Amino acid sequence: MKLIFTIFSLILIPKECNNISSNFTALQERQDTITITYEAVSRGFFEEISLSKDSLTICNDINKKEYKTYNLSKENWSTCLELLSKIDMNGLSELEAPTTFRYADGAAHATLIIKDGDKEIRSSEFDHGHPPQEIKELVEKLLTLKKIATKQ
């Protein structure tokens, strides 16, 4: 019986999802290779807010040629990592958007993108201004950081 179970497992395990450990300590250990990006796109509207360990980059150019980079404090980065650790990264692509204004252009299409080493995890699309509950805190933190950075 055990043998059958082992064989069964061996067949199935390689097909499992590429699970990504997202607890806070694990994230801190590989924080140098993590990027958190929020992107909102519509026709004529583009906003990309990208965070890495010590910088915040903002891009409003659809052709991604003009960037502005700001310093990011350790505290802010740590807060974002902590918020990220509360998110199930493996479930990002299946998140259900609470609203659908974007279907007929009533809102920009937003995506949360996590780069983790050579992996890129994209959330499902949602309305800019109406993030799914699961990622709401992190998305709002990114938008707040952008607001503060661009005010200076």
Added chain:
Amino acid sequence: MKKVFLSMAAIAMIFTSCSENENEISQDQTNVDMSDFYVYTDADIDESSRSANSKSCYSMVNLNRQLNLNPGLEKKMYDVEYHTRKLIAGKGKPPGTGGGGSGGGSGDSDVDVLPIDDNLGVINIPVYVHVVYADANSISNSQIQSQINVLNSDFSNTNANQLPSGTTFENDATNAGFQFTLAGTFRHNDSRSSWGTNDAVKSAYPPVTPETHLNIWVCNIGGGILGYAQFPGGNSSTDGIVVGGDYFGVTSGVYGGGRTTTHEIGHYFNLRHIWGDGRCNRDDFVADTPKSDRSNGGCPTYPTVHCKDADMTMNYMDYTYDSCMYMFTDGQRNRMRAIFAPGGARASMVGS
């Protein structure tokens, strides 16, 4: 023993939950498969509390707000979709894959949909334009006429000669068979500088006979939004499209070609965004548009590959610059025209 079975079951569940959530496409053309249709998401119950806290300028708009205001709308949109699919399944036998698929070289299958003979001929759309600006004369008659001219061109020309070499899109480019005529212009001097996407402009200046006329509000929307639309099946009191004056008709800049209005009318005629507003397995309900998991912007070079195939970035229902979008497909044509067929959501506009 029990334990082992439980573990197996658990593993099996992990396995299934991780498998690609591909929607199966119905093999039987006579049955109408609605399993992939989406209008609304379950999480919407929270919407009222959400928008109360949100400072976003789009907070209350569009489809979901309408769905909340009007519980019958979901059913109506389902019916519109059912009617569309039934008509297309009955009249247009998709020839399947293959067709003229010679190019590409990447092994992608080229689905070719044929235009359905729906006996509707060229469908005439009479248009009312509501100009709402502090100085309502700031949008001139010739600017309005330039928009009508762009629509008449976009909804009848295939522009196949503009396609880059190497695409398999030439057999998809279509003459959608619509003609637009300006039926009247209403000018309203109003100093409000930003109308948002919550239909405020439609409440302030209601549509005129929306059952038989396409109403277009031209005003400043704000929030980076160039234009927005309402799908067929919605409330007639808000039926029509809204377009920012800087993007209405032939103006200037990368969105100055009048194609924001073409795109919004695409929605008004029941088209979804070409990437299906979701991941690879989310469809736009049109067979001859390639799968994609994102919009394209700017002026992409061919091929721009997502979901293993080159995106049709030159389709009016993508987000590219005006000069870089120039086609609808036969499948989109059939879908748009289906709502004007007898029993369709906009059938009352035909022949008026």
